[in-house]
Amino acid sequence: xxxxxxxxxxxxxxxxxxxxxxxxxxxxxxxxxxxxxxxxxxxxxxxxxxxxxxxxxxxxxxxxxxxxxxxxxxxxxxxxxxxxxxxxxxxxxxxxxxxxxxxxxxxxxxxxxxxxxxxxxxxxxxxxxxxxxxxxxxxxxxxxxxxxxxxxxxxxxxxxxxxxxxx
Ligand code: SF4
Numbered sequence: 001x002x003x004x005x006x007x008x009x010x011x012x013x014x015x016x017x018x019x020x021x022x023x024x025x026x027x028x029x030x031x032x033x034x035x036x037x038x039x040x041x042x043x044x045x046x047x048x049x050x051x052x053x054x055x056x057x058x059x060x061x062x063x064x065x066x067x068x069x070x071x072x073x074x075x076x077x078x079x080x081x082x083x084x085x086x087x088x089x090x091x092x093x094x095x096x097x098x099x100x101x102x103x104x105x106x107x108x109x110x111x112x113x114x115x116x117x118x119x120x121x122x123x124x125x126x127x128x129x130x131x132x133x134x135x136x137x138x139x140x141x142x143x144x145x146x147x148x149x150x151x152x153x154x155x156x157x158x159x160x161x162x163x164x165x166x167x
Pocket of ligand 1: 008009044
């Protein structure tokens with residue numbers, strides 16, 4: 001059975017920076033019942049505490065962070081790039097271990113955002129971009145979807161399992 005990586009906070013785990021969760025029901029509950037879900041909070045896996053000060057990707061450019069050309073910082077300027085990269089690598093290792101090809105990640109997060117993230121100015125301004133984990137997984141060929149795109153993820157899963165059955 002094809003497994004799916006899901007941001008831990010979407011499953012009700014209180015791992016967010018503010019110590020809260022943001023549980024998402026629907027197809028995630030169905031996949032949980034089917035035993036498909038592998039969950040991880042990349043920021044906690046990278047060694048950050050709960051709760052923790054919010055951080056943003058400078059310029060919203062996660063690819064530049066992965067290349068060491070940009071930083072993830074807290075509002076006071078503390079550089080937490082290493083923890084974010086460690087968390088992204090832990091997520092990738094989990095995907096490789098479970099042969100995961102699809103991930104559902106929390107939109108807007110500096111780790112998990114799929115389509116938009118804060119712009120790095122702490123002005124609550126969202127711009128087009130990805131979180132560090134989302135970008136690393138995408139770089140390695142994993143299809144990443146936000147919790148707002150579960151219909152697309154379901155389509156991708158059906159297509160993947162149809163192809164696997166045909167082989
Ligand atoms: Fe952890 Fe990602 Fe959820 Fe943030 S969005 S709390 S990094 S799982």
